[in-house]
Amino acid sequence: MVWNEQRTETCKQLSEILIANQAFESNPKGLQANAVLVRELFEDKGCKVRTIENPKADYRPIIIAEIGEGLNRPTVGFFGHYDVEEADAGKWSVNPWVLTGKDGRWYGRGVADNIVPLAQRIVLLEDLAEHCNLVFVLQGEEEIGSPFAMEIYPNIDLPEVDVWVEETGYFFRNGKHRILAVNINSKLQGVIDAIQDMNDDQGRESVVRVRPMNKAFGNQGCPCLVHLLNDIPYIALGPNDDYSTIHGIDESINPDLLEVSAKHLVRLCEVLGNG
DSSP, X not given: OOOOXXXXXXXXXXXXXXXXXXXXXXXHHHHHHHHHHHHHHHHHTTOEEEEEOOTTOTTSOEEEEEESTTOSSOEEEEXXXXXXXXXXXGGSSSOTTSOEEETTEEEOTTIIIIIXXXXXXXXXXXXXXXXXXXXXXXXXXXXXXXXXXXXXXXXOOOOOOSEEEXXXXXXXXXXXXXXXXXXXXXXXXXXXXXXXXXXXHTTOOEEEESSOOXXXXXXGGOHIIIIIITTSOEEEOOSEETTOOTTSTTOEEOTHHHHHHHHHHHHHHHHHHHO
């Protein structure tokens, strides 16, 4: 897998559109635009895509994208969402609805939660699918507490998942990689060991925390953790860091961490696929 400038640019271009659509709850057209675009992007990658429509808010369906169905390989599931929070533009140093590069970072509402991590996974999809079957479960109401997902996820029709991957992951300010994982079995431990070896080779320190990623509404407010995870192994990987200020003013992401986190995601699938 090669993550190069072209892939960074593609990720940026996708993110620019998804951010500019202003996909928050009081802007149904923006949510619908993101839902349509995300579905088309997965279809263009060869995924089988289906939607579960919300009868009370048809502009933000649940999107399920699968690839590799029927192949005798492990299945990796990815949580995520295509909605963002609103932003008070008067308090930002940049326009929150225009992805802006400044001081080595990308700024914009939703850039870290969850737009760029989602775009990164779409760009990487072929590389991930070389080794494992994939299923993406994406919602458009995460920022308002996921009421429809909480209702639907207990009975959602999904393939058997071997490992769930959180919507993103984290790096500390000093560059140390924080690996969050729960329900660690031998397969997931092999993944963690491989990622730590990659970090060691790059001179990057790692720390493992046995817990899921923090959630704005708490773990009981996340339909994925409540209804999909159960005892299935889980890991959080992605490009966010302690400077990202998710839900805050001047939300940002370090694009240099796209390559590092992309390699972690591909290594995850390689290890599982070879196991």
